[in-house]
Amino acid sequence: MSVLVFVENWDGKFKKATFEMVSYASIVAEMSNSNVVALSIGNVENAELEKLGKFGATKVVSVTNDKLNFLDNQAYTSVIAQVAEKENAEVVILSNNNTGKALAPRLSVRLKAGIGSGVNHLPLSITPFVVQKRAYSGNAFANLLIKTPVKILTLAQNSFEIKENGSSTLIENFNADLGEGVVKTVVKDVQKQTGKILLTDADVVVSGGRGMKSPDNWAPLVEFAELLGAATACSRPVSDEGWRPHEEHTGQTGKIIAPNLYFAIGISGATQHLAGVSSSKYIVAVNTDKDAPIFSAAQYGIVGDASKVLPKLVEAVKEMKAK
Amino acid sequence: MKVLVCISNVPDTTTKVRFIDDNRKLDTTGIQWVINPWDELSLTRALELKDVASNGIEKVTVAHVGSVAAEPVIRKALAIGADDAIRVNAEASDAYFVASQLAEVIKQNPYDIIMCGIESSDHNGSTVGGMLAELLGIPSVSAVSSLSIENGTFVLTREIDGGKENVQVPAPFVAVVQKGIAKEPRIAAMRGIMMARTKPIAVVEPAAIEAYTEVMGYEMPKPRAACKFVDAENAGQLIALLQNEAKVL
Numbered sequence: 001m002s003v004l005v006f007v008e009n010w011d012g013k014f015k016k017a018t019f020e021m022v023s024y025a026s027i028v029a030e031m032s033n034s035n036v037v038a039l040s041i042g043n044v045e046n047a048e049l050e051k052l053g054k055f056g057a058t059k060v061v062s063v064t065n066d067k068l069n070f071l072d073n074q075a076y077t078s079v080i081a082q083v084a085e086k087e088n089a090e091v092v093i094l095s096n097n098n099t100g101k102a103l104a105p106r107l108s109v110r111l112k113a114g115i116g117s118g119v120n121h122l123p124l125s126i127t128p129f130v131v132q133k134r135a136y137s138g139n140a141f142a143n144l145l146i147k148t149p150v151k152i153l154t155l156a157q158n159s160f161e162i163k164e165n166g167s168s169t170l171i172e173n174f175n176a177d178l179g180e181g182v183v184k185t186v187v188k189d190v191q192k193q194t195g196k197i198l199l200t201d202a203d204v205v206v207s208g209g210r211g212m213k214s215p216d217n218w219a220p221l222v223e224f225a226e227l228l229g230a231a232t233a234c235s236r237p238v239s240d241e242g243w244r245p246h247e248e249h250t251g252q253t254g255k256i257i258a259p260n261l262y263f264a265i266g267i268s269g270a271t272q273h274l275a276g277v278s279s280s281k282y283i284v285a286v287n288t289d290k291d292a293p294i295f296s297a298a299q300y301g302i303v304g305d306a307s308k309v310l311p312k313l314v315e316a317v318k319e320m321k322a323k
Numbered sequence: 324m325k326v327l328v329c330i331s332n333v334p335d336t337t338t339k340v341r342f343i344d345d346n347r348k349l350d351t352t353g354i355q356w357v358i359n360p361w362d363e364l365s366l367t368r369a370l371e372l373k374d375v376a377s378n379g380i381e382k383v384t385v386a387h388v389g390s391v392a393a394e395p396v397i398r399k400a401l402a403i404g405a406d407d408a409i410r411v412n413a414e415a416s417d418a419y420f421v422a423s424q425l426a427e428v429i430k431q432n433p434y435d436i437i438m439c440g441i442e443s444s445d446h447n448g449s450t451v452g453g454m455l456a457e458l459l460g461i462p463s464v465s466a467v468s469s470l471s472i473e474n475g476t477f478v479l480t481r482e483i484d485g486g487k488e489n490v491q492v493p494a495p496f497v498a499v500v501q502k503g504i505a506k507e508p509r510i511a512a513m514r515g516i517m518m519a520r521t522k523p524i525a526v527v528e529p530a531a532i533e534a535y536t537e538v539m540g541y542e543m544p545k546p547r548a549a550c551k552f553v554d555a556e557n558a559g560q561l562i563a564l565l566q567n568e569a570k571v572l
Binding site: 008010071073074077096097098099101102103104105106107108109110112113114115116130132133134135136137138139140141142143144145146147148154184185187188189190191192193198200201204228246247249252254260261270271272275278283285286295296297298299300301302303304305309312313316317319 | 334336340361418444445447449451452453456458462466478483487491492503534536538539541542543544548550553557558559560561566569571572
């Protein structure tokens with residue numbers, strides 16, 4: 001028996017979210033008396049693969065194949081399923097990011113395994129297997145019983161602390177069986193966002209809403225974010241108006257994020273917005289309306305105009321950094 | 324060419340949810356049901372593609388798995404412009420159940436493009452589209468923010484962590500769509516509402532499928548501590564609080 005965790009790499013490197021996932025898997029393995037096997041697809045150097053051992057992976061299965069240079073959901077599903085069967089996996093864990101969301105459901109059918117998606121806690125119990133997941137867009141949690149022998153979980157980002165508990169790991173190369181014509185997705189071009197902290201990876205996010213009044217007022221917000229090493233985000237009206245790019249829209253229909261700290265600047269906090277950010281550990285709100293719903297979701301608040309408050313925040317961060 | 328848009332009916336996004344029966348069931352009293360936002364955008368894009376004659380789309384069908392209670396939402400999809408609808412007459416017990424019912428429908432009557440929203444705003448599973456593609460053994464592209472037909476080729480943009488990719492896949496395929504696929508959901512015009520009354524909704528009895536999962540109960544998020552206010556004149560104090568009290572900076 002094993003807990004299999006699929007670890008994605010970005011240009012040969014893992015991210016903090018990867019180590020969170022392996023740490024999570026190692027506790028699930030402990031709860032179910034099994035071992036963690038990590039599966040890496042793509043070219044990752046051994047030194048990087050070995051890092052997974054520190055977080056509890058006793059074995060790393062590495063699959064490299066030119067057919068897998070780009071994500072093809074069918075081909076990747078086939079590889080993960082082959083390794084899951086070979087390792088006798090009882091639980092398969094993926095990230096709840098776009099890749100995980102693309103693969104987990106296909107894998108579910110292939111392995112006849114029920115899915116708990118977007119889980120942010122350890123299983124409530126192993127027998128029976130019950131996990132807690134987001135429901136009603138963050139307005140509730142569902143306790144989900146997975147009835148199948150094999151279980152699939154997708155883990156929400158930033159929902160589990162990294163824990164170093166292992167040591168060395170065994171690296172095994174695996175030749176996955178990929179028949180002719182399996183890969184049907186042709187990737188024509190890739191546009192990567194470079195030099196910016198990704199919204200979904202960021203520990204701190206600074207987000208602006210209509211209270212910013214004009215796209216020309218964003219400079220202090222961006223400066224504030226840069227000083228904090230934070231990603232920038234925005235509310236839906238702001239992206240709909242074209243003040244900021246769609247990629248920055250956080251909320252129910254945009255990105256769902258869970259940073260440690262979320263600044264909502266000039267955002268009133270409609271239910272749809274909160275659906276995307278309510279899992280943040282701390283929410284700070286700046287708004288002119290003291291009755292704005294965002295203050296019910298926030299732990300810290302300032303009633304005031306963004307244009308007056310932001311420069312003061314920028315100054316305070318500069319002072320903090322100078323110390 | 325035929326397009327199928329899978330739709331789910333969900334509580335209006337501003338609903339304050341409550342549960343009954345020992346927190347096992349949603350209290351549906353007073354709830355306004357709407358088409359799941361991503362499904363509505365999918366339908367809009369499907370109709371936009373159909374509007375361009377050279378794309379060669381003869382029909383856009385919507386499919387739903389659920390009881391007769393969902394018919395107003397299906398009628399709305401017809402009013403927006405879908406040509407016809409299929410309803411599998413069963414309570415949607417879990418994602419696998421829903422995907423399996425849809426797969427049965429599609430096996431009877433194949434479609435070239437199948438569109439599913441990336442998640443439903445009630446169960447937030449992000450699972451039906453991918454499961455459906457696997458059940459049918461056809462490609463799926465997930466997190467699709469644009470879909471077009473160029474000289475008979477299907478071109479999709481998908482979001483990846485930290486960027487976008489333009490990809491091509493052969494039909495039939497499942498596009499699991501997210502924000503960006505259409506600008507604004509299309510709104511039903513009076514003529515559409517009149518026409519929707521006579522458009523057919525085929526009711527199909529469900530196949531015998533056993534669900535993989537079951538919701539044991541719901542919990543509400545813990546209420547957050549009351550907001551601590553910092554005076555706007557001394558906004559800088561907030562940074563000290565975040566550093567020393569919350570310890571998040």
